[in-house]
Amino acid sequence: MNTTTATSGTPQFIPAHPADSAFDTLAALESEAIHIFREVAGEFERPVILFSGGKDSTVLLHLAVKAFWPAPLPFSLLHVDTGHNLPEVLEFRDQIVERYNLRLHVAKVEDYLADGRLTERPDGIRNPLQITPLLDAITENRFDAVFGGARRDEERARAKERIFSLRNAFGQWDPKRQRPELWNLYNGRHAPGEHVRVFPLSNFTELDIWRYIAREDVALASIYYAHQREVFQRDGMWMTPGPWGGPRDGEELQTLSVRYRTVGDGSTTGAVLSDAADNQAILAEVAASRLSERGATRGDDRVSEAAMEDRKREGYF
Incomplete structure (x- = not known):
């Protein structure tokens, strides 16, 4: 109602x-x-x-x-x-x-x-x-x-x-x-x-979360929307350099359009390549995804099946 x-x-x-x-x-x-x-x-x-x-x-x-x-x-x-x-x-x-x-x-x-x-x-x-x-x-x-x-x-x-x-x-x-x-x-x-x-x-x-955000016009941290960021690839995820360290030998730093699906420790939480800069574009992107946000972008959940x-x-x- x-x-x-x-x-x-x-x-x-x-x-x-x-x-x-x-x-x-x-x-x-x-x-x-x-x-x-x-x-x-x-x-x-x-x-x-x-x-x-x-x-x-x-x-x-x-x-x-x-x-x-x-x-x-x-x-x-x-x-x-x-x-x-x-x-x-x-x-x-x-x-x-x-x-x-x-x-x-x-x-x-x-x-x-x-x-x-x-x-x-x-x-x-x-x-x-x-x-x-x-x-x-x-x-x-x-x-x-x-x-x-x-x-x-x-x-x-x-x-x-x-x-x-x-x-x-x-x-x-x-x-x-x-x-x-x-x-x-x-x-x-x-x-x-x-x-x-x-x-x-x-x-x-x-x-549902993104539908609710769109319906209620809930303000979010800017990292959830597509933006240009320096990232490097590690273990199939796009990581960003920070206090936790930057790219290792063989990991190339690139500036790409990315967004984050979840917030976590910067050393283990990756971004996804995306041009979705508003709620409607993100809704379409999430609806088409076959991986949960933790499965796609959280390295600490990959340690074991029971992590x-x-x-x-x-x-x-």
Whole structure:
């Protein structure tokens, strides 16, 4: 259903056109996500939204703001900064925080490397190093519910996970402790020290996300749209040079038109060749793709078939 506001200020509900199946799908997905946000607000004491500046966490925040508007958002944001983020993403993150006047918690991997709590990996990839700062931030701030932008279509381990995902006192995920979620009823019970990860976008697909971005005119970080960038090819992906290093011997630096399908550690997240500079062009591109964004552009998911599930068992999202 769509909404408009009458001259009296009372919302008027207008049924969607029966032929507009895409609209119907987005309306149902939006309604489900808003219901989840409100359920968590009523059931938990200290929820937080994990915000990376990527498209999924941006849509997540958009839905959260919409769920409580015109009241201010009752949650703060948490960002785990690997130190290998693309500068456009950090700039966008700060703009969003300022726009909505939000409180932002930043857990920095760099701090853990500096004092020896973590050690740099031989491959230079920092995505797995996010786990300890994330769990420490959850514990120190006593967050009992943590919203994430994960979707079931991204990866098979995420497809196993419920919308309310119980984590033990060590932040670990146990598939055997998954709870049934029938008739949109969610069980958030947890023991002291445990917390619940909450995934309101679980039933969105990548195409749904982009349809929703287009419908709602959601602003995104510029890297999601085609732009000229220096890149080099490694392991079948187009990587960009940065603090994590540049091209190795035999890897040629080229300036090409690319865009990013997902945000992650710069040392392991690749771009795709693209001329799609607006939402409609990206919609056509995503609809024609046969690879998920993680499968196409995330090197850390290629370590093994169970790479994501192994990280989730350790406390990763």
